[in-house]
Amino acid sequence: MSRSDAFTVPNLLTYLRIVAVPVIAVLLLVPDPTARWVAVVLYVAAALTDYLDGYLARALDQFSPLGRMLDPIADKLIVAALLIALSADGSIDGLHVLAAVFIMMREIFVSGLREFLGGTVVIHVSKLAKWKTTAQLVAIAVLMVAPLLGSAATATEWLGLAILWIAAILTVYTGYDYLKGGLPHVLNEAE
Known part of the structure; x- marks a missing residue:
């Protein structure tokens, strides 16, 4: 990889998204509505860069x-x-919290599976996996905003939790798909 490949516009957007992660997390932990609103704005911007970096890479x-x-x-x-x-x-x-645990377990498992397969076998991202990511991002956004909505907070929180469970179900299902696609290669390596 050349040095210029590291500094393409799509990669720069990805770097910004990574740098924003701890900032957003810290702002969520500050017990102040203004800090939470700033976290929401940064989060939405980071989520949009996820779409934008892929679009720009193609364009x-x-x-x-x-x-x-x-x-x-x-x-x-x-x-x-x-x-x-x-x-x-x-x-x-x-x-x-179990929904969050299921999501994190699958994400770590799939990352490990991809690492084990080491590029020798490419498991492509399915459309359902993209919907899974979208559901995760939407659930997080709704849960971030919920405490800021006054009388609508409880209903919004329940909506966010429902979307979180939908994301968890999609996450487990797509994790199973990755396992099904990668397991024959894992077993071949083990022999």
């Missing part, structure tokens, strides 16, 4: 191995960090 023909590696890592970092922050601030609590 500008700026694909790179680094971008292919970092984009899913950035997605997983933002989802994992914000699920933890939302659990820490009580937005996700009780049995709903």
Whole structure:
């Protein structure tokens, strides 16, 4: 990879998304509505860069191995960090924490599977996996905004938790798809 490949516009957007993760998480933990609104705005901007970096990579023909590696890592970092922050601030609590645990388990498992397969076998991202990511991002956004909505907070929180469970179900299902596609290769390696 050349140095210029590392600094393409899509890759720069991905770097910004990664850098935004701890900032958003910290802002969520500050007990102040203004900090939470800033977190929401940064989160929406970060989520939009997820779409924008892929669009620009295609439009500008700026694909790179680094971008292919970092984009899913950035997605997983933002989802994992914000699920933890939302659990820490009580937005996700009780049995709903299990939905967050299922999501994080699948994301780590699939990353490990891809690492084990080491590029020798490419497991492509399915449309359902893209819907899974969208459901995760929407659930997080709704849960971030819920405490800021006054009388609509409880209904919004329940909506966010319902979407979180839908995301968890999609996450487990797509994880099973990855396992089904990768397991024969794993077993071949083990022999």
